Amino acid sequence: MPSIPDTSSGKGELRKLKIYAYTNVDVADNHLASIPGVDNPYTALINPETYSVEIKYEFEKAQGQGSTGGHQQFKVKLPEEMSFEFLFDNTGIIDGKPTENIATEIENFKKFLMDYDGNSHQPRFFKFVWGTDLFKGRCSALNINYKLFNPDGSPIRAICKVSLKQATDEELRVIQQNDHSPDLTHYRVIQKGDTLPLMCYKIYGDPSYYLQVAQVNKLQNFRNLETGSEIFFPPIDKTKPSA
Numbered sequence: 011m012p013s014i015p016d017t018s019s020g021k022g023e024l025r026k027l028k029i030y031a032y033t034n035v036d037v038a039d040n041h042l043a044s045i046p047g048v049d050n051p052y053t054a055l056i057n058p059e060t061y062s063v064e065i066k067y068e069f070e071k072a073q074g075q076g077s078t079g080g081h082q083q084f085k086v087k088l089p090e091e092m093s094f095e096f097l098f099d100n101t102g103i104i105d106g107k108p109t110e111n112i113a114t115e116i117e118n119f120k121k122f123l124m125d126y127d128g129n130s131h132q133p134r135f136f137k138f139v140w141g142t143d144l145f146k147g148r149c150s151a152l153n154i155n156y157k158l159f160n161p162d163g164s165p166i167r168a169i170c171k172v173s174l175k176q177a178t179d180e181e182l183r184v185i186q187q188n189d190h191s192p193d194l195t196h197y198r199v200i201q202k203g204d205t206l207p208l209m210c211y212k213i214y215g216d217p218s219y220y221l222q223v224a225q226v227n228k229l230q231n232f233r234n235l236e237t238g239s240e241i242f243f244p245p246i247d248k249t250k251p252s253a
Contacts, residue, residue: 024057025057025140025141026053026054026057026140027053027054027057027058027094027138027139027140027144028051028052028053028054028138028139028140029051029052029054029122029123029136029137029138029139030051030136030137030139031051031052031122031134031135031136032134032135032136032137033127033134033135051139052119052122054096055096055097055098055099056096056097056099057140058094058095058096059095060095061092061093061094061095061144062092062093063090063091063092063145064090064091064092064093065090066087066088066091067084067085067086067087067088068085068086068087068088069084069085070085086197089147089175089176089177090145090147090175090176091150091173091174091175091176092138092144092145092147092173092174092176093171093172093173093174094138094171094172095169095170095171095172096119096169096170096172097167097168097169098112098115098116098119098167098168098169098170099112099158099166099167100112100115100166100167101158101166101167108166110160110164111160111164111165111166112165112166112167112168113164113165116154116165116168116170119170120152120154123136123149123152123172124149124152132238133148133149134148135147135148135177136148136149136174138174145174145176146176146177147174147175147176147177148174148175148177149172149173149174150173150174150175151171151172151173152170152171152172152173153170153171153173154168154169154170155168155169155170155171156168157169196213196242196243197240197241197242197243198213198240198241198243199238199239199240200235200236200237200238200239200240200241201237202237204235204237205233205235206220206223206224206229206232206233206235206241207220209223209241209243210223210243213243214243220232222244223241223242223243223244226242226244227241227242229241
């Protein structure tokens with residue numbers, strides 16, 4: 011059902027949820043629409059009735075030899091995940107203007123969320139704004155459930171469930187997790203210009219660990235790191251420096 015504005019509180023303006031698409035995760039949050047590379051936002055026909063956010067931690071189970079139990083050691087905070095449901099309806103019930111079907115609208119919505127960026131050859135980033143900034147991330151899944159059809163089988167109503175995975179600037183993520191300690195497990199996303207020895211120096215204070223890190227990650231060519239990929243850096247006490 012369409013959202014009904016609350017006029018009793020003086021905040022009766024109905025604001026539609028907007029989705030901005032852009033290609034660089036590091037873009038400034040302010041004045042997003044004016045930044046080059048940001049597409050015109052997609053505006054929801056009907057605001058979602060609900061949305062959900064999932065927050066998860068990952069733990070490593072440590073168990074001593076001969077013991078029957080163990081304790082879970084914190085490993086990493088996983089990216090948050092959010093899901094929305096969007097209603098597409100061309101029966102005319104919503105706006106009084108019925109059309110033949112929703113195939114074109116669904117196809118445009120699918121392309122907006124799932125198409126690759128031609129320059130970076132990877133999915134785009136999205137920012138969901140609904141009165142306030144709700145979420146910043148990439149679309150990880152799109153489920154389309156067709157609900158109503160014309161006699162010829164063409165769809166006129168569908169519910170699209172959009173799942174997103176959080177995208178955070180890497181420096182901000184490090185600050186939030188406060189994980190500079192070499193005794194902790196680290197995950198890093200490869201940025202342009204990164205080298206494995208330099209990353210080892212930043213994390214361990216010693217670039218000589220790069221061979222062990224390359225081995226742990228099964229890197230065939232550590233001199234040619236793939237931008238955007240994620241590398242695992244084990245705790246310092248589990249590695250040995252190069253000779």
